[in-house]
Amino acid sequence: MLSIAQLQQLFDEYAQQQALPPHPAGLYNPVRHIMSIGGKRIRPLLCLLGCQMFTHHIQNALPPALAVEFFHNFSLLHDDVMDNAPLRRGFPTVHAKYGLNAAILSGDAMLVKAYEYLSSADANLLPALIKIFNQTALEVCEGQQYDMDFETTMQVTKQQYLHMITLKTAVLLAASLQMGALTGGANHEQAKVLYRFGINIGIAFQLQDDYLDTFGKPDTFGKKIGGDILNNKKTYLLLHALENANPQQNQTLINQLSDPNANPTQKVAAITAIYEETGAKDAIQTEMERYYQLAFEYLSYLQLPDAQLFNLTHLTQQLMNRQV
Amino acid sequence: MLSIAQLQQLFDEYAQQQALPPHPAGLYNPVRHIMSIGGKRIRPLLCLLGCQMFTHHIQNALPPALAVEFFHNFSLLHDDVMDNAPLRRGFPTVHAKYGLNAAILSGDAMLVKAYEYLSSADANLLPALIKIFNQTALEVCEGQQYDMDFETTMQVTKQQYLHMITLKTAVLLAASLQMGALTGGANHEQAKVLYRFGINIGIAFQLQDDYLDTFGKPDTFGKKIGGDILNNKKTYLLLHALENANPQQNQTLINQLSDPNANPTQKVAAITAIYEETGAKDAIQTEMERYYQLAFEYLSYLQLPDAQLFNLTHLTQQLMNRQV
Numbered sequence: 001m002l003s004i005a006q007l008q009q010l011f012d013e014y015a016q017q018q019a020l021p022p023h024p025a026g027l028y029n030p031v032r033h034i035m036s037i038g039g040k041r042i043r044p045l046l047c048l049l050g051c052q053m054f055t056h057h058i059q060n061a062l063p064p065a066l067a068v069e070f071f072h073n074f075s076l077l078h079d080d081v082m083d084n085a086p087l088r089r090g091f092p093t094v095h096a097k098y099g100l101n102a103a104i105l106s107g108d109a110m111l112v113k114a115y116e117y118l119s120s121a122d123a124n125l126l127p128a129l130i131k132i133f134n135q136t137a138l139e140v141c142e143g144q145q146y147d148m149d150f151e152t153t154m155q156v157t158k159q160q161y162l163h164m165i166t167l168k169t170a171v172l173l174a175a176s177l178q179m180g181a182l183t184g185g186a187n188h189e190q191a192k193v194l195y196r197f198g199i200n201i202g203i204a205f206q207l208q209d210d211y212l213d214t215f216g217k218p219d220t221f222g223k224k225i226g227g228d229i230l231n232n233k234k235t236y237l238l239l240h241a242l243e244n245a246n247p248q249q250n251q252t253l254i255n256q257l258s259d260p261n262a263n264p265t266q267k268v269a270a271i272t273a274i275y276e277e278t279g280a281k282d283a284i285q286t287e288m289e290r291y292y293q294l295a296f297e298y299l300s301y302l303q304l305p306d307a308q309l310f311n312l313t314h315l316t317q318q319l320m321n322r323q324v
Numbered sequence: 325m326l327s328i329a330q331l332q333q334l335f336d337e338y339a340q341q342q343a344l345p346p347h348p349a350g351l352y353n354p355v356r357h358i359m360s361i362g363g364k365r366i367r368p369l370l371c372l373l374g375c376q377m378f379t380h381h382i383q384n385a386l387p388p389a390l391a392v393e394f395f396h397n398f399s400l401l402h403d404d405v406m407d408n409a410p411l412r413r414g415f416p417t418v419h420a421k422y423g424l425n426a427a428i429l430s431g432d433a434m435l436v437k438a439y440e441y442l443s444s445a446d447a448n449l450l451p452a453l454i455k456i457f458n459q460t461a462l463e464v465c466e467g468q469q470y471d472m473d474f475e476t477t478m479q480v481t482k483q484q485y486l487h488m489i490t491l492k493t494a495v496l497l498a499a500s501l502q503m504g505a506l507t508g509g510a511n512h513e514q515a516k517v518l519y520r521f522g523i524n525i526g527i528a529f530q531l532q533d534d535y536l537d538t539f540g541k542p543d544t545f546g547k548k549i550g551g552d553i554l555n556n557k558k559t560y561l562l563l564h565a566l567e568n569a570n571p572q573q574n575q576t577l578i579n580q581l582s583d584p585n586a587n588p589t590q591k592v593a594a595i596t597a598i599y600e601e602t603g604a605k606d607a608i609q610t611e612m613e614r615y616y617q618l619a620f621e622y623l624s625y626l627q628l629p630d631a632q633l634f635n636l637t638h639l640t641q642q643l644m645n646r647q648v
Contacts, residue, residue: 027469078432082425101406101472104428105465108402111435112461119458123451127443130454134440141433145351148425 001056004311007048011041014062015069018117030094030106031113034073037091042319043068043176049312050180050194053304060122060183064129067118068176071133074110075140077103082148111137121183128188129179136175143168150234158239162203170202177312193301200295201316207288208320210235214272215281226268232257236287240280241271249274292320325380328635331372335365338386339393342441354418354430355437358397361415366643367392367500373636374504374518377628384446384507388453391442392500395457398434399464401427406472435461445507452512453503460499467492474558482563486527494526501636517625524619525640531612532644534559538596539605550592556581560611564604565595573598616644 002010015035020028044065051061079085080093081103087093095103114133121129146164150156178195186194212221213228214237228235238253245253253274256267275281295316299309326334339359344352368389375385403409404417405427411417419427438457445453470488474480502519510518536545537552538561552559562577569577577598580591599605619640623633 024466024469024473026473027466078428081428104402104405104431105468105472107428107432108435109462109465111432112458112465115439115454116458116462119451119454126451126454127447130439130443130450134436134443137436138433138440141429141436142348142351144429145348148429149348149350 001052001307001311002048002058004045004049004315007045007052007058007311008041010058011044011048011062011065011069015066018066020113026098026102027106027109030077030098030102031110033091033097034077034088034094034110035070037089039069039073039089041069042315043072043172045315046173046176046198046312047180047183049315050177050186050191051184052180053194053302053308053312054181054184054186054190058184060125061180063117063119063121064133064179064183065176067114067133068172068179070110070114070117071137071140072172074107074114075144077107077110079144081107082144125182128182132175132179136171139167139171143171151232154242156234156239158236158243161234161236161239165206166199166203169206170199173202173205174198190302193298197295197298200291200298204288204291204295205319207236207284207291210237211281211284211288214268214275226264226272229268229271230264236284237275237280238271240283241274241278244278244280245274249278325376325631325635326372326382328369328373328639331369331376331382331635332365334382335368335372335386335389335393339390342390344437350422350426351430351433354401354422354426355434357415357421358401358412358418358434359394361413363393363397363413365393366639367396367496369639370497370500370522370636371504371507373639374501374510374515375508376504377518377626377632377636378505378508378510378514382508384449385504387441387443387445388457388503388507389500391438391457392496392503394434394438394441395461395464396496398431398438399468401431401434403468405431406468449506452506456499456503456506460495463491463495467495475556478566480558480563482560482567485558485560485563489530490523490527493530494523497526497529498522514626517622521619521622524615524622528612528615528619529643531560531608531615534561535605535608535612538592538599550588550596553592553595554588560608561599561604562595564607565598565602568602568604569598573602 020031022028047065047068048058048061051058076088077094080088081095081100085093086096093103094106098106115130118129118133119126143164143166146160147168150161150164174195175198177198178191181191181194182188210228213223213235214226216225218225227233228237232238242250242253252270256262256270296313299312302309344355346352371389371392372382372385375382400412401418404412405419405424409417410420417427418430422430439454442453442457443450467488467490470484471492474485474488498519499522501522502515505515505518506512534552537547537559538550540549542549551557552561556562566574566577576594580586580594583591620637623636626633
């Protein structure tokens with residue numbers, strides 16, 4: 001069985017062999033740019049891990065692995081345009097470097113390339129893989145739409161937020177595992193169980209990300225602490241706080257959210273304090289833990305030997321910062 | 325055999341049955357908007373015609389027919405953003421009506437929906453259909469990139485222009501026919517012949533469009549005469565004129581192209597005159613005729629009875645304004 005590092009290397013080698021055409025450079029250079037600035041390649045890794053749980057012949061999982069990584073980067077590329085983000089992983093975003101039109105069109109080409117890679121999978125599996133991929137791709141678009149919708153309304157419930165992050169984040173992680181499992185010879189039921197694992201672990205990841213954005217350690221989180229608060233982002237923390245605030249806390253929240261000239265340091269401190277006082281900090285940890293446990297409950301349904309689950313469990317723990 | 329009008333009705337009914345989800349409305353309303361403002365549905369019609377040349381059971385061609393229409397409208401939607409176009413068929417473009425972000429994301433969703441419709445085709449045909457669709461979709465993106473590239477350079481040859489319109493326009497018409505033929509039971513060679521027909525007729529259509537933009541009759545062309553000239557669009561006419569202009573004509577062209585304050589009426593008159601003097605007007609007609617004839621040469625390879633070719637021939641003549 002290949003280690004995570006070996007799978008990563010296998011994927012990188014495969015990805016590098018699938019060279020993009022040189023021309024038109026205006027179309028493909030932006031694709032090369034976003035694919036070259038890194039990222040943890042979690043989705044292709046999940047795809048390969050899903051496959052390796054059922055077979056040692058993991059070559060078949062490489063096309064869908066590359067497809068999900070291209071799809072993920074396509075969605076980042078277009079999301080960065082919509083969010084008007086200047087930087088991605090410390091590098092200029094595609095629209096910042098190449099302009100709006102290049103960002104739109106190169107993103108489109110990446111989505112098509114994702115389907116092209118997927119189509120090079122085994123013809124017998126293609127109908128099932130394409131069906132999963134289509135549904136997932138559409139759900140990711142829906143998730144991004146809900147995320148944008150939430151920016152302009154205060155009427156968002158925690159339930160709606162969980163639905164949004166399921167679509168925007170969890171389904172692609174889940175589909176990566178599911179498609180990998182199918183290429184490894186898993187039956188549809190087994191693959192679906194891995195999909196459910198992926199959904200729950202994906203929600204846990206996103207809640208963890210929300211939590212760390214406010215309560216993480218600046219030196220290990222990688223991003224600036226308090227970014228979500230300063231962007232008035234309606235995370236689980238904020239929605240829980242709004243639901244549970246007393247009148248005074250509520251007034252403080254409203255004032256901070258509506259004042260475009262609020263002092264950033266004071267804003268982060270004031271809202272963080274309310275997250276603690278209203279129980280939002282505890283609630284998000286409880287919720288995260290619940291999804292995390294639920295994910296592993298699904299995994300146990302597979303009744304696979306621990307050795308076959310080791311890599312996936314290890315990667316999950318690593319991503320949840322729960323390494324032992 | 326169904327008439328063109330019957331095929332059109334069949335397609336419209338099928339398209340209406342495939343309702344989009346109500347939510348999120350911000351994602352799907354823009355899709356409903358662009359799909360509702362009309363268009364001639366030429367690509368789905370070609371798909372159904374391609375199928376009907378080989379079988380009376382044309383139900384199988386409906387999924388790819390809807391796929392190509394969704395793909396076509398996706399490309400119009402994103403092209404309108406890139407061209408900053410306020411109107412499409414007399415209605416506000418999606419970005420004008422719903423904003424930039426909606427235009428980007430709804431376009432993405434349309435591209436995914438196109439694949440979703442295509443995927444509902446017969447599973448045995450799916451690998452072949454997806455392969456054609458992937459290649460075509462990528463080529464359309466490449467064509468749009470070349471079209472944008474040409475805006476900022478004077479170093480464009482007629483050959484490069486023909487390559488660009490092949491990618492941007494002809495391949496989708498060709499692929500529509502080819503996919504339709506495959507769903508009708510044509511073998512790969514027959515389908516490929518129809519593809520070649522589609523490529524050549526697609527180039528002829530675009531040259532015809534370029535010709536009419538300058539030399540058409542205002543009351544029948546539907547668009548404003550001289551639009552390409554006023555936009556400095558590097559059409560076949562302009563490229564031929566630039567290649568064949570004498571020093572004085574060349575100077576006039578350069579002056580008109582580089583003067584942002586040129587009087588529109590005078591600009592159109594001056595450049596139109598040069599198109600006639602340099603032989604560009606004749607050359608584009610000769611070239612158009614050449615591609616038109618070539619298309620029908622390919623069609624004759626199929627050795628099908630005239631009755632089976634009637635609809636396709638009729639539609640083609642109609643679109644080339646050559647009705648007898």
